Amino acid sequence: MIEIKNLSKTFAGRSDPNEDVEALKNVNLSIPDGSIYGIIGMSGAGKSTLVRCINMLERPTEGTVIIDGVDMAALSNKDLRAKRKEVTMIFQSFNLLMQRTCLKNICFPLELIGVKKADAERRAMELLEIVGLPDKANAYPAQLSGGQQQRIAIARALATNPKVLLCDEATSALDPKTTHQILELIKEINRNLGITCIVITHQMSVIEEICGRVAILEKGVVVEEGEVADVFAHPKSTAARHLVYPDGGNSEILALREGEQRIRVVFNGAVATERPLIAQLAKELGIEASILGANTKSIGERAYGNMILGIMGSRDDMLRAKEYLESVADVVVEEVTE
Amino acid sequence: MIEKAFTAQAWNEAIAIIQSEFALAVWETLYVTVLATLIAIVIGLPLGVLLVVGEKNGVLPLPKWLMAFLGAVINILRSVPFLILMILVIPLTRAIVGTSVGTVASIVPLVIAAFPFIARLVESSLREVNPNIIEMAQSTGATPFQIIVKVMIPESVPSLISNATIAITTILGYSAMSGIIGGGGLGKIAINYGYYRYKYLVMFIAVILLVLIVEIFQRIGTKLAVKSDKRLKH
Ligand SMILES: Nc1ncnc2c1ncn2[C@@H]1O[C@H](COP(=O)(O)OP(=O)(O)OP(=O)(O)O)[C@@H](O)[C@H]1O
Ligand SMILES: [Mg+2]
Numbered sequence: 231m232i233e234i235k236n237l238s239k240t241f242a243g244r245s246d247p248n249e250d251v252e253a254l255k256n257v258n259l260s261i262p263d264g265s266i267y268g269i270i271g272m273s274g275a276g277k278s279t280l281v282r283c284i285n286m287l288e289r290p291t292e293g294t295v296i297i298d299g300v301d302m303a304a305l306s307n308k309d310l311r312a313k314r315k316e317v318t319m320i321f322q323s324f325n326l327l328m329q330r331t332c333l334k335n336i337c338f339p340l341e342l343i344g345v346k347k348a349d350a351e352r353r354a355m356e357l358l359e360i361v362g363l364p365d366k367a368n369a370y371p372a373q374l375s376g377g378q379q380q381r382i383a384i385a386r387a388l389a390t391n392p393k394v395l396l397c398d399e400a401t402s403a404l405d406p407k408t409t410h411q412i413l414e415l416i417k418e419i420n421r422n423l424g425i426t427c428i429v430i431t432h433q434m435s436v437i438e439e440i441c442g443r444v445a446i447l448e449k450g451v452v453v454e455e456g457e458v459a460d461v462f463a464h465p466k467s468t469a470a471r472h473l474v475y476p477d478g479g480n481s482e483i484l485a486l487r488e489g490e491q492r493i494r495v496v497f498n499g500a501v502a503t504e505r506p507l508i509a510q511l512a513k514e515l516g517i518e519a520s521i522l523g524a525n526t527k528s529i530g531e532r533a534y535g536n537m538i539l540g541i542m543g544s545r546d547d548m549l550r551a552k553e554y555l556e557s558v559a560d561v562v563v564e565e566v567t568e
Numbered sequence: 569m570i571e572k573a574f575t576a577q578a579w580n581e582a583i584a585i586i587q588s589e590f591a592l593a594v595w596e597t598l599y600v601t602v603l604a605t606l607i608a609i610v611i612g613l614p615l616g617v618l619l620v621v622g623e624k625n626g627v628l629p630l631p632k633w634l635m636a637f638l639g640a641v642i643n644i645l646r647s648v649p650f651l652i653l654m655i656l657v658i659p660l661t662r663a664i665v666g667t668s669v670g671t672v673a674s675i676v677p678l679v680i681a682a683f684p685f686i687a688r689l690v691e692s693s694l695r696e697v698n699p700n701i702i703e704m705a706q707s708t709g710a711t712p713f714q715i716i717v718k719v720m721i722p723e724s725v726p727s728l729i730s731n732a733t734i735a736i737t738t739i740l741g742y743s744a745m746s747g748i749i750g751g752g753g754l755g756k757i758a759i760n761y762g763y764y765r766y767k768y769l770v771m772f773i774a775v776i777l778l779v780l781i782v783e784i785f786q787r788i789g790t791k792l793a794v795k796s797d798k799r800l801k802h
Binding site (some may be wrong): 285287310311312313314315318319321323325326327328329330338339341342343370371372386 | 698701706707710718719722723800
């Protein structure tokens with residue numbers, strides 16, 4: 231269990247106290263063991279600062295972080311270094327030692343604690359298997375692709391058998407396919423080794439793909455926290471809505487045509503694949519609807535977001551369509567009147 | 569005057585001098601240069617490390633007064649012209665070597681001139697190390713000492729080799745100058761024959777040899793630096 235309590239961090243301005251940056255303001259979070267916990271926010275929201283406070287790379291101005299009952303802020307430098315073997319980290323820029331082979335990079339954390347060379351190398355080979363790169367032991371990082379470098383970094387982070395893995399924008403430098411593979415690897419590590427993963431990102435898709443819970447950070451404040459599905463279904467804060475509907479949700483669309491009625495269909499976790507709604511409308515009610523704008527996401531089998539339909543017909547047709555669509559669970563329909 | 573330098577007689581004289589004195593002179597030059605460089609590295613490397621890690625945001629912040637003192641000593645030594653430094657350190661040379669003239673004695677001023685220079689070169693090499701990598705090491709639980717010896721120095725080896733090459737070629741130049749106060753080597757030959765006895769041909773040959781030695785050091789250094797750099801895809 232990781233408990234973040236009343237955590238605040240202020241960076242002092244160069245000389246003028248008015249230039250102080252409050253990167254975190256009274257953050258409180260509980261991160262359950264064995265979970266994959268997402269922290270999302272726009273650039274500058276304070277995500278990196280938050281994750282760096284967890285392992286005390288950054289000392290909080292106020293508040294503390296408690297990992298398995300141990301107050302991180304109260305540890306001596308020596309105990310903190312020992313604790314960092316249990317709370318390891320991967321980065322956006324991989325941060326491999328460029329003058330060492332991959333094998334030696336993975337040995338690095340073991341070398342620091344004085345593990346014998348032969349034992350360290352044996353362990354490193356095991357980890358290379360786990361991350362799927364056993365043939366890269368003697369390659370140098372510069373000879374690897376970004377995705378492969380991140381795998382080596384993950385292997386290095388696992389070397390000391392950590393309990394917690396902090397991932398700061400670990401996939402932000404990767405293309406979508408590689409991102410997916412790395413996220414799969416993180417999921418696998420979480421499942422097989424029971425390591426708690428804290429995933430920092432600015433991409434909603436990353437949260438959707440692997441996180442169970444999510445906290446939304448805006449200007450240093452946690453504006454929303456909860457199960458990913460709940461936050462997606464009912465984004466309460468503006469920040470959350472921005473992330474769930476990046477295009478604003480009510481994107482400007484064509485001007486109303488003669489004889490057209492418009493409705494907004496809101497999906498709050500409807501099982502979308504069950505019935506092809508638009509086709510059913512046409513078939514069962516004889517109402518033709520065109521999609522004028524849509525901003526939906528599916529998480530698992532469920533759809534979230536909204537869609538604007540244009541219906542050619544009378545107001546009555548529109549009301550029938552509304553009634554029909556609302557018969558589907560977790561769908562709300564509202565008239566659009568501009 | 570210059571024409572006279574290349575007469576048949578001048579050539580005969582020069583060849584005689586080359587045969588009798590050059591082998592020793594080349595050896596003395598190499599020996600003084602390499603030894604002075606090594607000693608200067610032993611002093612300058614740790615100082616260069618301190619200049620980087622001792623900063624306010626470094627991995628091992630040191631007291632401000634100590635950093636200011638270090639910086640001042642290095643800057644003062646760096647700004648005294650070598651010719652003057654050689655004379656200023658004569659008492660120190662006497663204290664260490666027992667005499668202030670001769671090949672061995674010339675090593676002392678060379679080291680005094682070179683170690684601040686090397687400290688600055690080391691400083692610039694270490695500053696090139698990606699700060700994200702240092703942060704990685706900290707997040708992995710490395711001590712400041714481990715960060716220095718396992719991360720900062722190994723990661724900057726190619727740059728350190730390049731800078732060591734600059735250092736050794738510069739020190740070679742200084743060692744030639746020390747011929748003035750009785751240091752041995754090619755510098756002494758150039759000054760003694762060229763300046764005091766107008767045997768320009770001998771001086772030219774000594775200078776050409778110095779140029780050749782610089783060239784050889786530079787080539788070896790460049791090759792080693794490139795070869796050691798694993799960031800390049802081989
Ligand atoms: N060392 C520092 N000194 C001063 N201000 C800082 C420092 N580190 C971060 N900040 C400020 O704190 C705020 C939060 O920064 P942080 O790096 O945590 O954002 P982030 O959410 O990780 O952003 P990004 O997505 O761009 O990485 C920013 O306004 C930043 O300028
Ligand atoms: Mg960041």
